[in-house]
Amino acid sequence: MTDDAFDTLALYGRHIPDSTSEKAPDGSVTITELPGFYQVGFKVGDAFFPLTTFKAGEILAAKAAVAEAGDAAAASSSQTEPSVPQ
Amino acid sequence: MPRAIVLNTAGKNNVTGGTFADTLSAFSGDTLAIPNLQSGQGKIMRMWGIDSASVAEVALTAGRVESVHDPQFGVRFNLASLAQGGAGKPAALPMIEPPNYLDVFTGDALTFSVSTTAADNVVVSWMTEYQDLPGVQASFANWESVKANRFTEIGVRCAPVAGGTPGSGYGAARAANADDTRWTGGRWYAIIGFTVQTPVTTVSFKGPMWGNFRFGAPAGTPYLATDNFFIQLQQQYPSENLIPVFNGFDAGSVLLEVADDATSTSPKVDILAVECKNNPASS
Numbered sequence: 001m002t003d004d005a006f007d008t009l010a011l012y013g014r015h016i017p018d019s020t021s022e023k024a025p026d027g028s029v030t031i032t033e034l035p036g037f038y039q040v041g042f043k044v045g046d047a048f049f050p051l052t053t054f055k056a057g058e059i060l061a062a063k064a065a066v067a068e069a070g071d072a073a074a075a076s077s078s079q080t081e082p083s084v085p086q
Numbered sequence: 087m088p089r090a091i092v093l094n095t096a097g098k099n100n101v102t103g104g105t106f107a108d109t110l111s112a113f114s115g116d117t118l119a120i121p122n123l124q125s126g127q128g129k130i131m132r133m134w135g136i137d138s139a140s141v142a143e144v145a146l147t148a149g150r151v152e153s154v155h156d157p158q159f160g161v162r163f164n165l166a167s168l169a170q171g172g173a174g175k176p177a178a179l180p181m182i183e184p185p186n187y188l189d190v191f192t193g194d195a196l197t198f199s200v201s202t203t204a205a206d207n208v209v210v211s212w213m214t215e216y217q218d219l220p221g222v223q224a225s226f227a228n229w230e231s232v233k234a235n236r237f238t239e240i241g242v243r244c245a246p247v248a249g250g251t252p253g254s255g256y257g258a259a260r261a262a263n264a265d266d267t268r269w270t271g272g273r274w275y276a277i278i279g280f281t282v283q284t285p286v287t288t289v290s291f292k293g294p295m296w297g298n299f300r301f302g303a304p305a306g307t308p309y310l311a312t313d314n315f316f317i318q319l320q321q322q323y324p325s326e327n328l329i330p331v332f333n334g335f336d337a338g339s340v341l342l343e344v345a346d347d348a349t350s351t352s353p354k355v356d357i358l359a360v361e362c363k364n365n366p367a368s369s
Contacts, residue, residue, distance in 0.1 A: 018352050020247050020352055023264070034350045034351075034352050035348075035349050035350050035351075052171075054172075054174045054175070055174055055349070055351055057348045057349025057351075058139075058174075058348065058349070061349070
């Protein structure tokens with residue numbers, strides 16, 4: 001048995017969405033996106049190997065909070081930075 | 087004697103954390119109070135719970151000495167929420183399992199205090215049997231009667247979604263015929279269990295044929311052999327009728343709801359039912 005030594009082995013995250021559908025009395029169908037699942041794993045070439053899968057609600061909320069904080073910081077810095085002379 | 091099997095759930099979203107620092111609240115439509123019983127007594131037949139991200143301990147107290155003797159910490163239950171694959175994986179862990187049970191008495195109220203980590207979500211569900219609950223004539227059968235009336239069997243998809251704020255309530259109710267309409271009016275269906283694609287804390291069934299009270303089951307990883315959950319429950323209490331029965335005409339009134347420690351989980355329930363030509367709950 002030999003061990004594989006990876007020089008670079010990055011972690012990847014994959015969102016696996018889910019959805020639910022509601023049928024109205026008039027027959028129309030509304031599809032609602034759900035958090036679904038999140039997989040964390042690594043790649044060898046293009047092949048993805050999941051290490052773990054978990055329910056995605058918490059990580060999607062955390063990503064949204066980080067993105068919102070980033071947007072707020074960007075907006076704040078754009079308001080406070082002096083304009084660049086043309 | 088009107089008899090009922092009632093499922094209740096309590097929880098808390100985003101707990102404060104600390105030693106028994108949080109108290110669980112009943113979900114909407116559920117209660118921590120024991121109703122006014124003609125016999126004065128009921129029994130909690132099963133209880134299960136989960137913490138979303140950490141190990142936890144739940145202390146159950148009640149006012150009556152013959153229910154829970156000690157008023158400070160009562161009956162303490164550990165939740166090994168990091169087992170079975172880690173945080174977020176188990177969805178439900180056993181707290182009270184047959185043949186153990188907990189007596190409860192008219193006018194009492196349960197209190198769940200939790201020791202855990204800040205920002206977690208905690209959910210606890212329990213199923214109580216009332217031998218004599220006024221105003222209820224719930225439709226439950228035993229396995230022998232179901233077998234005697236058996237015509238065939240069916241598995242029907244229903245896809246309820248858990249609440250968007252875990253620990254705070256069930257998701258939207260979904261009718262048993264919303265996703266799959268193959269119930270036949272006039273035939274009687276004994277729900278023997280169900281299967282799920284994703285573990286969740288609690289799957290609730292509710293309908294007028296069960297007194298408009300919930301009953302249900304855990305669907306966490308320790309319980310995933312739920313395909314004959316209600317048969318097994320009845321066999322653990324041989325003298326009791328514990329297999330829920332409804333008529334196919336009423337499928338639209340059978341409502342499924344899901345509670346979980348994670349946001350908007352969709353377990354995609356396949357209900358397993360024995361189809362009977364006659365009502366097994368009345369024979």
